Amino acid sequence: MTSALISNVLGRYLPTIDYAEGVWLVDTTGKRYLDGCSGAVVSLIGHSHPRVIEAITQQAQRATFAHRGSFTNEPLEEIAERLTTMTGHAGLWFVNSGSEAVEAAMQFALQYFREIGEPQRTWFLSHAAGYHGNTLGALSLSGHARRDVVGNLSHDFPALRAPYAFRDAPDLTDEEYCALLLKEARIIFEKRAHETAAVILEPVGGATVAATVPPDGYWQGIRALCDEFGVLLIADEVMTGMGRTGTLLATEHWGVHADIVAFGKGLGSGYAAIAAVALDERVLTAITQGSGRIKGGHTYSGNPLVAAAALAVLNVIVDEDVIARGRDAAVPLAEGLRALQAAHPIVVDARGLGMLQAIELDASFPTPPLAQGMLASRLAAATTARGLLVYPATGGFNDAVLVAPPLTITHDEVSTLLELLDAALSEVEAEFA
Ligand SMILES: Cc1ncc(COP(=O)(O)O)c(C=O)c1O
Structure with missing residues (x-):
C-alpha cells in the first residue's frame, strides 16, 4: 500500500x-x-x-473561529479565570501546542527582563537530558536526539545535570544525590546567572528520561537558587500538568510555585490543539506596567472551538x-x-x-x-x-x-x-x- x-x-x-x-x-x-x-x-x-463532544458540537454551531485580535470568547475567559485561580498565577496566554508554549515562556522571560531593565539576561538553563518541543527555541533547551535535526541552528545553552538516579547515581541516597545535583547547579548559577533569564525544567522527566522523578528537595533547591540569583523559574508542565502525576501541577508535589508554567497535552486532552502559558503576578505586572504589549501570538490560538473543548475537559476533570x-x-x-x-x-x-x-x-x-x-x-x-x-x-x-x-x-x-x-x-x- x-x-x-x-x-x-x-x-x-x-x-x-x-x-x-x-x-x-x-x-x-x-x-x-x-x-x-x-x-x-x-x-x-x-x-x-460525551460532555466534551457535546460542547464541541454546540460551539461548532455558533462560531468556530474569531481572531483573538478582534474578539475574546466565553470559554477561553472561563478557562483563564479558573486555571489561574487553581494555580495561583495572574494570567494565561494561549497557544496551539506544547512547543509553542515553551517558545512563549522563553519570550515572556526575555520580555520580563527587558521591561525591568536587565536586557542582558538572554540565556536559559535546562537539563542536559530533557525534551521541551520541536521548534528551534524548544530544541535548544532539549537534550534529546531530535536536536540533531536542526544542527547548529540550535543555541548551545549551558545545561544542568539531569536527575536520573537509576543511571547516574545508583549508589547514592536521595539526599546525597539531591545535594550533588544542587551543588553542581550552584556552580553553573554562579558562573552564568547574570546573563540568564530563566531555568526551564520538566518537573518529572518525560520523553527523554522516562518518568524519572527528581529527588525530594531538588525542585525546592532550584527554586531557592533562582530566587538567590534573580533568575525566573519556568516549569514545563506540558506532559505533567493538568493532573497527570496526581496533582494539578507536578510542582505541587514539592510545594514549588514557578514564575511561568507551560501547559499543553492534557489541557486539550486530545479533543483540541490547545496549550497555554501561565504567568505569575510579578512577570505579568512588569509587562502590564511596562510596555503593556505582547509582540507575539499564533493565528489559531484560543479560538472558540478549541476553547469550548478545553473548558469541557476542565469541567470533566473537576466534576468527575x-x-x-x-x-x-x-x-x-x-x-x-x-x-x-x-x-x-x-x-x-x-x-x-x-x-x-x-x-x-x-x-x-x-x-x-x-x-x-x-x-x-x-x-x-x-x-x-x-x-x-x-x-x-x-x-x-x-x-x-x-x-x-x-x-x-x-x-x-x-x-x-x-x-x-x-x-x-x-x-x-x-x-x-
Ligand atoms: C515536556 C514537554 N514539553 C513540550 C513538548 C512539546 O509539545 P508538543 O509536541 O505539543 O509541541 C512535549 C512533547 O512531548 C513535552 O513532553
Whole structure:
C-alpha cells in the first residue's frame, strides 16, 4: 500500500483509526488497542467523552473561529479565570501546542527582563537530558536526539545535570544525590546567572528520561537558587500538568510555585490543539506596567472551538474527580510494573509518579546489543500487535517505554494492560534469549 502521507518512519504501515472510546482505540479492521500511553501522554480523560463532544458540537454551531485580535470568547475567559485561580498565577496566554508554549515562556522571560531593565539576561538553563518541543527555541533547551535535526541552528545553552538516579547515581541516597545535583547547579548559577533569564525544567522527566522523578528537595533547591540569583523559574508542565502525576501541577508535589508554567497535552486532552502559558503576578505586572504589549501570538490560538473543548475537559476533570481517580488507579499500575520488573530480566527499572510511569529495559540483553532505542521500539511493536499502546522514550542513551494511560482507566483495565505488557515482554525476551 503506498501513501502520499509522510509519516515519521517512511514506508511503515500504520493502522487507520476508526473510532475511540474510553481507554480504547479501534482501527478500521475492528482491532482494539488499549491506550496505555494516552497517545503521547495526552488523553487525560479518555476518548469520546460525551460532555466534551457535546460542547464541541454546540460551539461548532455558533462560531468556530474569531481572531483573538478582534474578539475574546466565553470559554477561553472561563478557562483563564479558573486555571489561574487553581494555580495561583495572574494570567494565561494561549497557544496551539506544547512547543509553542515553551517558545512563549522563553519570550515572556526575555520580555520580563527587558521591561525591568536587565536586557542582558538572554540565556536559559535546562537539563542536559530533557525534551521541551520541536521548534528551534524548544530544541535548544532539549537534550534529546531530535536536536540533531536542526544542527547548529540550535543555541548551545549551558545545561544542568539531569536527575536520573537509576543511571547516574545508583549508589547514592536521595539526599546525597539531591545535594550533588544542587551543588553542581550552584556552580553553573554562579558562573552564568547574570546573563540568564530563566531555568526551564520538566518537573518529572518525560520523553527523554522516562518518568524519572527528581529527588525530594531538588525542585525546592532550584527554586531557592533562582530566587538567590534573580533568575525566573519556568516549569514545563506540558506532559505533567493538568493532573497527570496526581496533582494539578507536578510542582505541587514539592510545594514549588514557578514564575511561568507551560501547559499543553492534557489541557486539550486530545479533543483540541490547545496549550497555554501561565504567568505569575510579578512577570505579568512588569509587562502590564511596562510596555503593556505582547509582540507575539499564533493565528489559531484560543479560538472558540478549541476553547469550548478545553473548558469541557476542565469541567470533566473537576466534576468527575479525575485527578483523584488517576491517583487511585496509579497504585495498582505502579505495583504491577514493579512486579513485571521482578519477573522479567529485560526490565531493569520501574518508576514514575501518579499516572506517568515507565519501565526501563536492559539494552545489553540482546547479543549483539541493538542500536540504542531499538529495544524499546521492539517492545512497543510487540505490545501494539497484542492490542496495547505504550510510548517509547528515547533520550539517545536509554531504552524505556512510558506507561501513562488516561486517568480514567479502571482497575480491570489496568489488569488487562499489565497482562498484555507481561506477554509482550516474554515475547521479546524469548526472541533475544
Ligand atoms: C515536556 C514537554 N514539553 C513540550 C513538548 C512539546 O509539545 P508538543 O509536541 O505539543 O509541541 C512535549 C512533547 O512531548 C513535552 O513532553
